[in-house]
Amino acid sequence: MVRTKLGKLTSTLMIGGVALAVASTALAAGKISGKTERMVRSDYVTSLEGKTVAYVPISLGLPLSDYWHYGIQSSAEAAGMTFVVKDPAWKVDAMTQAISALISENVDYLVVQNPDVQVLAKLLKKAEENGTHVIQLNMASNYRSSAFVGVDWVSHGEEIGEDIVKECGTGSGKSGKVAIVQGELTAAANVWFNAGLKKALGEDSAITIVNDQAAQWDATKAHDITAAVLQQxxxxxxxxxxxxxxxxxxxxxVKEAGLSDQVLVYGSGSNSRPICDALESGIMDKHFSYDSILQGRDVVNAIQVIAQTGAAPGEKPFALYSPIMVHDAKTIKATDCYDLIVN
Structure with missing residues (x-):
């Protein structure tokens, strides 16, 4: 009996010893984990503390640029950085002047939406040579800077082109005639989107591009171009x-011509309230959307990575591509779009 009790006691002590050892190891791991966490957070805070993020779009007052404004500012300030914005109001000269001034001020991070592939390329290179990291937003230049955040325009154009082929191409019983309305001919988004779009359309011999004109981002010009195409x-x-x-x-x-039931209207861009309204009213049939507020957040995510890795401006360029959502007139809901923002 005594030996049995002693045996049980010995077993209990052994089990207890193992439990204490495990507990001690867990506590030790907890201390190490806590220390590591403090170090990680300290490095994060230190890397962003006192830094300034400057945002220069082509123009404010548009749903797209205003959503970016909100996304970048809210995320940058939440991370402890200072945020500034310059509005060139569609004027390229004002844009170059604003960027030149920010370079002189040695801002830490410069977020730019390029009006075309060339006009700002040398200036952005100068900014990085001067120590400012440049993040190009949705529309790139010929200069590859620290980061690009935005749409993969080639695959985006291909995706829309493939949908048009499905709706208008071989076996559809339709004419196969397609009209392309370009934006600014030298803007990166326009160049690469149309490269992807035409590649996909070219895969089906039943598709014919009957018109391909630039509207310079102007809805009135797009209206007039389309009205003329429909007459012919x-x-x-x-x-x-x-x-x-x-x-x-x-x-x-298309609506004025009484052809809304025949002609499909495709668009691309931010999921803003005017887009949902257009889909619901039949002005547009399909819109391939990206979330511009989340793009703004991704800009700051890119900045956080750059800051913590300690890479020099332009040393390790990378891209964060935005996911695409397809919004259809048949299934659109009010909650699919953001209300307009006044910053």
């Missing part, structure tokens, strides 16, 4: 353009 091609099957707000003009022309 009343059997048009689809029209597509890289920016949804511009394509509202094309959609209005």
């Amino acid at each position: 091609n009343p059997d048009l099957c689809a029209t597509a353009g890289v920016w949804g707000i511009m394509m509202l003009g094309s959609g209005q022309a």
Whole structure:
């Protein structure tokens, strides 16, 4: 009996010893984990403390740029950084002056939406040579800077082109006629979107591009271009353009011609309230959308990575591509779009 009790006691002590050892190891691990966590957080805070993020879009007052404004500012300030914004109001000279001034001020991070591939390229290179990291937002230049955040325009154009082929191409019983409305001919988004779009359209011999003109991002010009195309091609099957707000003009022309049931209107861009309204009213049929507020957050995510890795400006360029959501007139809901923001 005594030996049995002693045996049980010995077993209990052994089990207890193992438990204490495990507990001690867990506590030790907890201390190490806590120390590591403090070090990680300290490095994070130190890397961003006192830093300034400057945002220069082509123009404020548009849903797209205003959503970016909100996303970047809220995320940057939440991370402890200072945020500044400059509004060139569509003026390239004002944009170059604003960027030059920010370079002179030695801002830490410069977020730029390029009006075309060349006009700011040398200036952005100068900014990085001067020690400022440049994040190009949605529309790149010929200079590859620290980061690009935005749409993979080639695959985006291909995706829309493939949908048009499905709706208008071989076996559809339709004319196969497609009109393209370009934005600014030298803007990166326009160049690469249309490269992808035309590649996909070219895969089906039943598709014919009957018109390909630039509206310079202007909905009124898009309207007039589309109205003229419809007069010459009343059997048009689809029209597509890289920016949804511009394509509202094309959609209005289709509606005025009484061809909304025949001609599909495709757009691309931010999921803003005017887009949902256009889909619900039949002005547009399909919109391939990206979340611009989350793009703004991704800009700051990119900055956080750059800051903590300690890479020099332009040393290790990378891209964060945005996911695409397809919004259809048949299934659109009010909650699919953001209300307009006044910053």
